[in-house]
Amino acid sequence: MTMNPNNPLHAFAKWTSETNSDWSDVALDRARNAFIDVIAVIIPGTDEPVTRKVYDLATEWGRGNCSAIGFPEKLSAPMAALVNGTAAHALDFDDNFDPAKAHATAVLAPALLALADQEKLSGTQLLDAYIVGLQMIGRVGQGVNPYHRARGWHATATVGAVGSAAGCARLLRLNPEETAHAISLATSLAGGFMSQFGTMTKPLHSGLAAAGAVQAALFAKAGITAGTDTLHGTTGMGTLMVGQDVEELREGMKGKAEHGQTVTFATTDIGNPLQIEEYGLKVKRFPNCGSIHRALDGLLALKAEHKFDKNNVKEIFVRAPAAHLRNLMYEKPQNSMEAKFSLEFSLAAGLLNGNVGLKDYAESNISNPEILELLPLIRKEYVEKLETDFYTQVHVTLDNGETVSTEVAMPVGSTARPLSNEQLWDKFDACVEGYLDKQIKSTVKKKLEHLADENDISSLMAVLS
Incomplete structure (x- = not known):
């Protein structure tokens, strides 16, 4: 393949x-925190x-040597990514990433964990x-958004898989040629519509995208080639998935x-700005669709300030x-699942309880x-109007x-209003309550806190499985 610098x-x-x-300390800390948060919600x-x-299906489709968090059977890397990616998005409690208009970590982290587990790679390699x-994920998202997402594509499943x-x-x-094939291959494994929101297929999108990302990279490593115009060409992602x-x-x-988001794929300054520093991630305060969060933050702030309750609201x-x-x-x-995509239900729960957590979305509630x-x-x-x-x-x-x-520009958990380390670990503790015993929880927290020092990610995955 002849590499063309004008081809995105x-x-x-x-x-x-x-x-x-x-990488800077800011970038590394945010990357580590993304793994803390996503593993918290996967459990x-x-x-x-x-x-x-x-x-159950993954155990039939592909056993191997990779761990699925919370399950005993070892799976192939794509199947481990499929299971962990689905779990990461199942509660809609995973982070958002604005440039992509997608749940980035729910796809990216399970894919990387599966391969790092298979190849016995280090925490430093994982964070890199x-x-x-x-x-x-951000650069691909900026090339198709905001219209890709606005027109009904689930960017977690599309942009997430490619990035x-x-x-x-x-x-x-x-190498660069193999990497180009991997990215190109992923466009053929990317797909998902917002019409699936509120169903089991929405979290499955995250799992499918994670599995597709692993497959694309392994296909490319095995020597399978792919097209060169799959992003910017007239029949590429930038046209077909925008309009x-x-x-x-x-x-x-x-x-x-x-x-x-310029609806144009960049060809220069690909790493500038570094998006994990410039935009960061929106870590979720509430286990529901991120589109609810600004309104729910506003309601809870008003409730705390003015001391009203359900009995005196018209x-x-x-x-x-x-x-x-x-x-x-x-x-x-x-x-x-439908309740997580209901402004009405979520605000009602917030008005009633003064907060919204996992228990509010239990089927019995x-x-x-x-x-x-x-x-x-x-x-x-x-x-x-645009959200900005x-x-x-x-x-x-x-x-x-x-x-x-009141009016809310950015939700709690965004880089403008970030969770503190204490709040992040409080979320972790609340998520894993009843799932991890005291000793295992302590071990997992220590490994995540010092993720960069892990010599072999498979040891972390073994504990989690």
Whole structure:
């Protein structure tokens, strides 16, 4: 293959393969924290029906020498990534990544953990591949968003698979040509629609993308070749997964790119800015769709400030970007998965309890009459503006006629309002309660805290399995 620096696929591959690994402390700390957070949510995610069903099939499809967190059977690397990726997204408690408009770590971390487990690689190599893979998830996302996501593609499943394949190629130390084939191959393994939200298939998207990323890198390592125009060509991802009006959309984004999204694949300065430093990750405070978080943060802040409860609220009115509210299609959810995509249910639970946690989305709580009676109080307005151009507004009208209001630009857990280390470990403890005994939890926490010092990731995975 002749590498063309003007071809974004080749530019991405060259940077992925050859960039130095002298990462800043900020980058390394954020990468480590991403693994702490994703493993925290994978552990209870293994108990979800979708994960158990996927694991049962994975044991039939491919045994090997890799661990699936929470399960006894060893699996092949793609099947371990499939199971762990599904578990990572099963509770919708995993992080968001703005440049990609995707749940990045739920795809990237399971893919890398599977390969690091198989190859017995170190924590330092794992963190390096995560930083590189996240950069590529962001760069691919910036090349197709915001319209890719706005038009109904589940970017976790599409952008996540392609960028994570680059991370896997980095971990396997593939050369630039092999890396280009891995990224290109991944476009043929990328797919998923937002019409699957609220069903078991949504978390399965994350598992499929993680497995696809592993497969793409291993295919490339084995010498399987792929096309050179699969990102920017007329029949590439940038046109087919955005739309035939991509040129018009691209013109419209000039001067107002959101999270670096230009609907154009970069060919220069691929590593500048480093996205884990520039944008960071949104670590979730609540186990529901991230499109709910600004409104829920606002409601809980108003509740804490003004000391109201369910008995003296007449109405909760939310004005939010339409792209957020379109994700929240279940006004009267019938099950736990639908409830995670319900603004009404989540705000009602927050009004009732003063917080929202995993227990609020238990199947037994979905028909809670105290929550159901509050659903009619909640009203919403779709605002056709970008999320950076319009902050989410929350207006609460009390029974005395007074209206108290706030607006939220960025949710708790974002780089603008990050969780402290204490809050991150509190989330970990809450997630693993009832799943890990005291000794195992202590061992896992110590290994995660000092992830860069792990000589062999398979020892961590063995404890987790």
